Amino acid sequence: MNDENPRFFDLVGDVRAIRRLKPDPVRVEMIQQVLNAGVQAPSGQNLQPWAFVLVSDPERKKWFADRYAAAMESRFGLPINPGDRPEKHARGQLGAIFHQMDHLHEAPYLLFVCGKRDWPFKVPDAERVGLAPPNYGAVYPCVQNILLACRALGLGAALTTMHQVFEDELHEYFEIPEDYGVVVTIPIGYPEGRFGPVSRKPAESMTHHDRWGNTKQSPE
């Protein structure tokens, strides 16, 4: 699967979260192709309630990376300083998560996928907690198209949602209007390692025929 327009059933099982990215530049035209795949997703009444903030400015990426690391520490107790981490955490999935956290500002792009809040997006005088959620039913299909398109072009990507811890600050710093929520942040770049297949339970094991509990398929 080396060409830049792979076949769907070869692609779909090979979209692993890639958390180790090279700092090498990525042509913005590739990101435009990725986002144009994203916006092909369906949405109720074709409202297309998504928007993108594409961050490549080093200072702004550093601003985000610092707050991301602080959020990881405050929420999960993951030490910001690599010297404070047990050696065994250098490997495996936690190792990849630490790597992503330490190198977030070096990713060529941080992509915020925003979603318009459901109407009415705010009750008058409500606190932020009273804001309606973004339209996940449209934004997440768009996000999945983005992940597939990144992989198709040989770009690494992974979903992160830790920005929710500092979403007020994020809105202010990037001037994002209140009627949009930031749904996911996706660091994008060329992968340091290899792509590879994902590990999933077969659909058959969670398919119920005609009623829940009937997982044995009836004869046709």
Place this chain on the structure above:
Amino acid sequence: MNDENPRFFDLVGDVRAIRRLKPDPVRVEMIQQVLNAGVQAPSGQNLQPWAFVLVSDPERKKWFADRYAAAMESRFGLPINPGDRPEKHARGQLGAIFHQMDHLHEAPYLLFVCGKRDWPFKVPDAERVGLAPPNYGAVYPCVQNILLACRALGLGAALTTMHQVFEDELHEYFEIPEDYGVVVTIPIGYPEGRFGPVSRKPAESMTHHDRWGNTKQSPE
């Protein structure tokens, strides 16, 4: 794009909602291939919080179609009886929605894509309104893979969410446990008409560079 494993960038812009389906049977192996594409989606901690109810039993499809039509009438005032509809409603998107409503029980399959509710899924003694929502952030990427896979195999599909109006009854009739929500219902079958490209605004028009409002791309 006639083969059964099309190239991704050819596929992604051609996944229109198909609401007019032939009643012709569809091999269950095709649906299994579709669902196995679905479960390749990412989910936090790889929890794979989805499940499927695949309905092909005529009586059960009719049960669903009757309640679906009643919900369309009660929510949108769309007449169940075709004779009560203005003639102009036979065409266009509303025509397709009426067709889907009238022929829902004839679709070879109704697929309920279910999502595990976020923990804790229920506050003790809470009413249904107090249930946590399903994990949309995992289920909707799975749904998008399902739509892409249907189109790849030449199957028509469209998202519907009107079951939410009668979700309590739906849970009882199909014996769906309370810790799962039904996120979307997708009627699947061969299309009556043709597939075709979707109409979307270009991503460039909703991409903000480094901060919201800066839609003009900075020189690199």
